[in-house]
Each structure stands twice: as C-alpha cells, then as structure tokens.
Amino acid sequence: MIGERLVQKVAGTRGFLKVAPHVVPALDRAVHRLSRGRVLLSAQMLPGVILTSTGARSGRPRRTPLACMPDGDDGWFLVGSNYGRADHPAWTYNLLRHPDAEISWKGRDVPVTARLLAGEERAAVWRELLVFWPPYATYQERVARELRVFRLDRR
Template sequence: MIGERLVQKVSSTRGFTKVAPHVVPALDKAVHRLTRGKYLLSAQMLPGVILTSTGARSGLPRRTPLACMPEEGGWLLIGSNFGRTDHPAWTHNLLAHPDAEISWKGQDIPVSARLLEGEERAAAWKALLAFWPPYATYQARVEREIRVFRVTRRAG
C-alpha cells in the first residue's frame, strides 16, 4: 500500500509533529460533531475514538480525539503526543480518573483505563509498532516513555 507508507512517512516528519497537534484534533472534533459521532477524519489513517475523560485538575469533562489500536476486549490508547516532549493532558486525566467514556463508531461506551507497565507494556508496544511504525520515531525523539493505556468496557 503506497498510500499507507506515504502517510506513515509524512506523519514521522518534524513538520507534521509541529502542525498536526493544532490541526488534526480540531478537524476530528468538527467531523465527529457533524456526523453525529459516526466518523473521524483521522480514522482514514488509523482507527480512532473520542475520549471523554475527567480533567485531572479541573474535574470537568475533556473531549479528545485519539488514534487507537482496537484489540479483543478493548482498545490501546497511545500518549505519543505526536512525538512532542510532554505527556499529553489526557494521559494525566486518565491517571487521576481512570473511568471515562469513548465514542467508537457512533456508540458511546463507558470504559476504564489502565496504564500499562513492564512486560505488559513491552508486549503492547511491540504490537503498536507493527500496527503503526511511526510510533518508533515519536519515541526516539523524546526522553519520556510514551504512555500506553489499555481501555476496556465498564459495566453500566
């Protein structure tokens, strides 16, 4: 797939890292709203969700469009922040308040998030790199370990 390889190459560039955090989330939110939760623009590259988490400091709901890797029983969410220095705010929110909600293909799903560590994170990271190789470029640019969360459905 030449298109997929081209998208992966472009998304690994420093220019993309500078521009994408300002453009991609805004476009995703608009498309998601206009299609009543059925589509995300970035899902043309990677599967995606809208995460509604509780602000770690504010306690207010925070909606964030995110790429994800679907897996049996849930999803992996990756705090790559497009290879920028800091952890994204949504990861702080999930650490403080692991119960959240995702919008997946037009369905709102209550979920619980868990930060992966050690061998479990290593196995998930290996799967993520096979799924979307640019994550390796993002990790190489930063000193922090990119956070990976496993998100599963919550009862109710």
C-alpha cells in the first residue's frame, strides 16, 4: 500500500492543489470520451464517476469527473472539496437546484437523485470519507466553508 499512501500524501500538497483542478478534470473528460466511457484516469487512484448534472443557471447538461465513495451497488457519496479551494464547486449548485442527474459508473450510465447530507448523517458519512480518502481532511482545513457531501441514489 505504499503507492496509495504516496498518492494520498501528494494529493494534500500545495503544488498538487494548485495544478490538479486544471489538469485532472480535463484529462479525465478527454480520456473518458476517447475510451467511450470505459476509462477514467483518476479512478486509478480512487473510484470515480462522470456526473452529468443540469446547470443551475443555464439549464444545460454539465459533465464533471469526480471522485466518489461507493455505497453498495446503488449509492455513491460525492464531496464538494474543490481541491480545498475557497468556493463550492459549480456541480454542487447544480445538484442543489436540479437533484436528478446521471453518472457514468464503470462504463454504464446510471440515473441518480442527489441529496445534500446534513447534521449527524453528514458527520457519520464524513468519518467514513476520511478513512476512505484522508486528504479530504487537508482540503477541509484549508477553507472556512463546510465541504458539501452528497448522497447519490440510483433512480
């Protein structure tokens, strides 16, 4: 597990957090498109989906590659970490406004409904997320906002 620990350590560094928001999503979208949904580069580090949500303002489809923590076969958790940047990521506003969305999961399109977690439910899931991907703690420490956590359920 040295490789996994190294990736987690690098994912929390300032250099990674400066470059990753610009490079990782663009590479993920390109490789996912070219592989016809079969490959998601960031999924080599941890599970990932391509979220297709409806734009909160535009109403147009928005595709965003995201890390996820699966919950069985019919649920996923997403964290609006935005790589520890100050603002909530746009996809979180999209899900708040239009909770029905779709994910590409392991090459399959899955219709989902998103729900923002709060209170004790969020706290319990947050503890699991920190075990699953420890860099989330670093991202949270760097911002004043509470990172949004969504549960996606298959429709």
